[in-house]
Amino acid sequence: MILFLAVATGFLGLAWLALAMDVHWLQVTGTQSRRPAIALRFLGAAALAASLVLCFIADHVSMAPLVWVMAIAGGALLVAFTMAWKPRLLRPLIPRIRARD
Amino acid sequence: MAIVSPSPRVIASRIAAGVLGGYLFAWGFVTLGNGSLLGAGMSFEDAHHLMYLLAFPVYLVVFCWAFAAASLARVWWVLAGGGAAMSIAAWFLSRALL
Amino acid sequence: MFPSFRLSMTWLHTWFGLVMGFVLMVAFFFGALSVFDREIDRWAVPETRFEPQPMPSYDKLLAPIFAGMKPREEELRLAEQRVGGPLPAQKPVMNWGAYTTHRDPVLLMFAEFGITNNPNDPDDHVHGWFQIDPRSGKIIPDDRLNIGRDFFYPMHYSLHLEWMELGYWIVGFAALVMLAALVSGIVMHRRIFRELFTFRPNKQAGRSTLDLHNLTGVVALPFHFVFALSGLVIFAGIYFPIEETIFKPHAEAQGMADARARGLAFKPAGVPAGLASVDAMVEEARRRWAQRGMPGEVGMLTVNHIGDRNSYVSIYRAGSDRVTLVGQGVHFEGPTGRVIFEDPPPSAVQGVNDFLTGLHLQHFRHWLLRWFYVLGGLAGCACIATGFIFFVEKRKRQHAALGTGGARWVDAMAVTTVTGMLIATLAILVANRLLPVELAHRGEWEKGAFWGAWILACAHACWRTAPVRQAKLAPAWAEHCWAIAGLGIAAVLLNWITTGDHLVATISRGYWPVAGMDLFLLAAAALAVVAARKLRRHGSEAGAAAVEGTDGDPVVPQAARVAS
Numbered sequence: 001m002i003l004f005l006a007v008a009t010g011f012l013g014l015a016w017l018a019l020a021m022d023v024h025w026l027q028v029t030g031t032q033s034r035r036p037a038i039a040l041r042f043l044g045a046a047a048l049a050a051s052l053v054l055c056f057i058a059d060h061v062s063m064a065p066l067v068w069v070m071a072i073a074g075g076a077l078l079v080a081f082t083m084a085w086k087p088r089l090l091r092p093l094i095p096r097i098r099a100r101d
Numbered sequence: 102m103a104i105v106s107p108s109p110r111v112i113a114s115r116i117a118a119g120v121l122g123g124y125l126f127a128w129g130f131v132t133l134g135n136g137s138l139l140g141a142g143m144s145f146e147d148a149h150h151l152m153y154l155l156a157f158p159v160y161l162v163v164f165c166w167a168f169a170a171a172s173l174a175r176v177w178w179v180l181a182g183g184g185a186a187m188s189i190a191a192w193f194l195s196r197a198l199l
Numbered sequence: 200m201f202p203s204f205r206l207s208m209t210w211l212h213t214w215f216g217l218v219m220g221f222v223l224m225v226a227f228f229f230g231a232l233s234v235f236d237r238e239i240d241r242w243a244v245p246e247t248r249f250e251p252q253p254m255p256s257y258d259k260l261l262a263p264i265f266a267g268m269k270p271r272e273e274e275l276r277l278a279e280q281r282v283g284g285p286l287p288a289q290k291p292v293m294n295w296g297a298y299t300t301h302r303d304p305v306l307l308m309f310a311e312f313g314i315t316n317n318p319n320d321p322d323d324h325v326h327g328w329f330q331i332d333p334r335s336g337k338i339i340p341d342d343r344l345n346i347g348r349d350f351f352y353p354m355h356y357s358l359h360l361e362w363m364e365l366g367y368w369i370v371g372f373a374a375l376v377m378l379a380a381l382v383s384g385i386v387m388h389r390r391i392f393r394e395l396f397t398f399r400p401n402k403q404a405g406r407s408t409l410d411l412h413n414l415t416g417v418v419a420l421p422f423h424f425v426f427a428l429s430g431l432v433i434f435a436g437i438y439f440p441i442e443e444t445i446f447k448p449h450a451e452a453q454g455m456a457d458a459r460a461r462g463l464a465f466k467p468a469g470v471p472a473g474l475a476s477v478d479a480m481v482e483e484a485r486r487r488w489a490q491r492g493m494p495g496e497v498g499m500l501t502v503n504h505i506g507d508r509n510s511y512v513s514i515y516r517a518g519s520d521r522v523t524l525v526g527q528g529v530h531f532e533g534p535t536g537r538v539i540f541e542d543p544p545p546s547a548v549q550g551v552n553d554f555l556t557g558l559h560l561q562h563f564r565h566w567l568l569r570w571f572y573v574l575g576g577l578a579g580c581a582c583i584a585t586g587f588i589f590f591v592e593k594r595k596r597q598h599a600a601l602g603t604g605g606a607r608w609v610d611a612m613a614v615t616t617v618t619g620m621l622i623a624t625l626a627i628l629v630a631n632r633l634l635p636v637e638l639a640h641r642g643e644w645e646k647g648a649f650w651g652a653w654i655l656a657c658a659h660a661c662w663r664t665a666p667v668r669q670a671k672l673a674p675a676w677a678e679h680c681w682a683i684a685g686l687g688i689a690a691v692l693l694n695w696i697t698t699g700d701h702l703v704a705t706i707s708r709g710y711w712p713v714a715g716m717d718l719f720l721l722a723a724a725a726l727a728v729v730a731a732r733k734l735r736r737h738g739s740e741a742g743a744a745a746v747e748g749t750d751g752d753p754v755v756p757q758a759a760r761v762a763s
Contacts, residue, residue, distance in 0.1 A: 003567055007567075014396075018395075018396045021393065021396075023397070024396060059565065060520055060521045060522075062521045062522035062523065062554060062557075063521065063522055063563060063565055063568060066522065066558060066568060067565070067567065067568050067571070069421050069422070070422065070568065070571030070572070070574070070575060071571065072418075073418045073419040073421075073422060073571070073574070073575060073578070074571060074574055076395065076396065076414075076418035077414070077415075077418055077574075077578070079396050080395075080396040080397070080398045080414050080418070081398065083396055083398070084398040084399065084400050085400070107200050111200060112200075115200055120372075127439070128439060131439045131441060132439075132441055132445055132446075135441060135446060136446075139446075139449065144453065144546075145446075145449055145450055145453035146453070146457075146546075146548075146549065147546050147548040147549065149441060149442065149446070149450075150548050150549060150552045151548045152439075152441075153432055153435035153436075153439065153552075154432060154548070154551060154552060154555070156435060156438075156439060157375070157378070157428055157431045157432065157435075158428075160375060161375065161378045161379060161382065164375065164379055165208070165211065165379055165382060165383065168200070168201075168207045168208070168210065168211045169201075169204050169207045169208065173200070191445065192445060195445050195446055195449065198449065199448060199449070
């Protein structure tokens with residue numbers, strides 16, 4: 001269960017980091033509106049950190065970093081494929097904060 | 102910028118320098134390093150394992166350098182020459198440690 | 200040779216990547232399969248489809264089996280060659296041991312027998328070994344080839360080229376090239392962070408292939424780098440044999456000093472003595488491990504200088520809960536059962552070494568991490584395969600215009616190494632189910648099916664990549680994909696027909712080694728069908744696209760001038 005959460009938060013973190021980039025924001029929202037890049041990067045980094053902590057909770061100290069690094073690799077692939085084929089699926093991840101116009 | 106395609110002999114020499122010269126350099130590094138660590142009092146187990154851990158990053162660096170360096174002659178001198186020098190020094194060191 | 204660092208790295212990446220990529224493809228693919236080698240063995244040897252067992256009782260079960268052990272025929276023949284004549288009638292048993300893991304239902308037992316009349320090597324010895332069912336002590340017959348552990352796994356690190364250890368050297372050099380390809384790839388790929396998630400499947404074949412190549416290379420970069428490096432460290436003794444050459448006397452002196460310090464006799468005393476209860480020794484070892492805060496099971500047990508006063512028993516812990524390998528050995532005096540020595544915690548250097556090698560050799564119990572390793576391995580395969588495809592895509596128009604066949608032959612080799620290798624892998628599994636059980640040298644026939652299928656796939660690839668000369672997509676790719684789909688489904692069906700262990704049965708009773716294998720085969724077949732259909736679509740479009748040329752990546756035109 002903890003490992004599942006670790007993998008999931010890793011995926012979310014990477015998705016947020018991707019959304020912080022122009023080209024992927026465009027793919028997901030379909031608009032060129034100002035994206036809350038700083039907030040997205042912060043969310044992304046926080047989620048990745050949470051993922052690492054969860055890995056250490058789940059496993060022996062020698063295995064946790066390996067699991068995390070591989071979860072990031074898998075998550076990044078998944079984000080890339082989602083962006084390529086079904087970017088709208090990531091719509092719900094966009095935080096509802098008002099970007100300064 | 103026009104790039105002149107290098108001759109097959111030059112390419113072969115670069116590859117030989119990188120692969121074979123690089124190997125000789127790595128061998129010299131491992132043996133001289135092992136001897137030095139043994140001389141400094143490290144156990145044989147630790148010394149050779151440490152050198153094995155360092156050997157491949159070193160080989161990687163010199164291998165890439167062999168292709169990046171401007172002067173092929175310098176590559177041969179450093180890798181083959183340096184490798185031979187280190188190996189010979191290691192030989193003397195190993196006899197001195199007996 | 201090159202006006203800039205980036206150009207030199209581009210050249211290095213392209214040409215060394217191309218040449219060694221074929222070897223790397225094999226190393227990565229069979230490495231990925233080897234993560235589940237024991238599970239593949241369960242599929243291939245249905246007699247062993249039962250749950251993994253802990254090490255059984257030595258006194259009650261193993262001792263009589265050890266007593267009946269004999270050296271293997273092929274070992275005796277090789278020894279006769281070394282000795283240059285007949286061997287002595289008495290080959291005294293020197294030591295024996297047993298090894299098990301949390302994944303193995305079978306137990307591996309092995310023994311060393313002394314050859315006393317070799318003039319060149321007084322310590323010459325031969326080996327005997329077999330696998331037993333630890334529940335009953337029944338010996339598993341030999342001719343059941345362990346396709347995972349004894350075929351796919353050695354393929355991964357030695358290409359089955361044992362002569363002068365040539366295969367180890369080739370794979371080792373390929374690993375070095377992998378490291379160089381990763382470094383040079385980073386140098387070449389200027390927008391590495393910005394394009395981390397970039398994959399544009401709907402662009403030109405060249406562009407989307409390059410995207411996928413970069414994606415699979417970068418997201419699993421730590422994996423690719425650390426596995427290549429740790430693989431090299433594991434076999435460093437082969438590549439830099441300093442212990443057998445320049446530092447031989449030092450190594451031997453250290454070995455003997457270590458043995459003295461540990462109180463473990465280097466040689467037998469020549470005085471016969473009995474063996475105390477090994478089961479009691481196992482209990483004591485487990486008690487000591489628990490006391491050290493690392494309770495565990497026995498991974499390996501060895502008895503040295505059997506029947507002698509100097510005999511000692513070494514019991515090692517199975518490292519299934521952490522990355523480092525089997526260790527924490529406890530050594531007992533044979534005749535009395537007294538603890539002689541307990542392995543101390545490793546030094547800093549040993550710790551790093553154990554971590555790196557343990558990370559690669561994976562004795563740990565962590566199914567998610569194992570599947571991640573398979574993902575990493577397959578990502579590596581995808582990286583290499585897309586590298587080949589990009590190489591061909593970029594050049595086939597130029598070569599078609601010039602009338603040369605370079606791109607065509609690279610494509611033929613790529614098809615052979617990528618899809619051809621998959622065909623061969625499935626062929627051995629199909630043969631494993633089809634061949635009669637009592638067939639003599641069944642294992643050799645299975646291996647023959649593997650190599651034969653690969654050769655056929657190669658011949659087909661050479662024939663059906665001819666259209667590349669006209670800058671068209673080779674039909675060989677799609678045709679191989681259909682073959683893969685067919686063979687994959689056939690393998691699953693044959694497993695059902697010949698063993699009755701179909702997916703519903705194995706999933707419902709939770710027997711994952713076989714269920715997982717069948718599911719993986721079906722997934723591979725499904726992927727192959729998707730790929731085949733996409734390729735057919737691409738093939739008809741590519742005819743029109745041949746006129747347009749690849750999308751401009753600023754790096755590509757410069758590299759093209761240097762590399763072609």
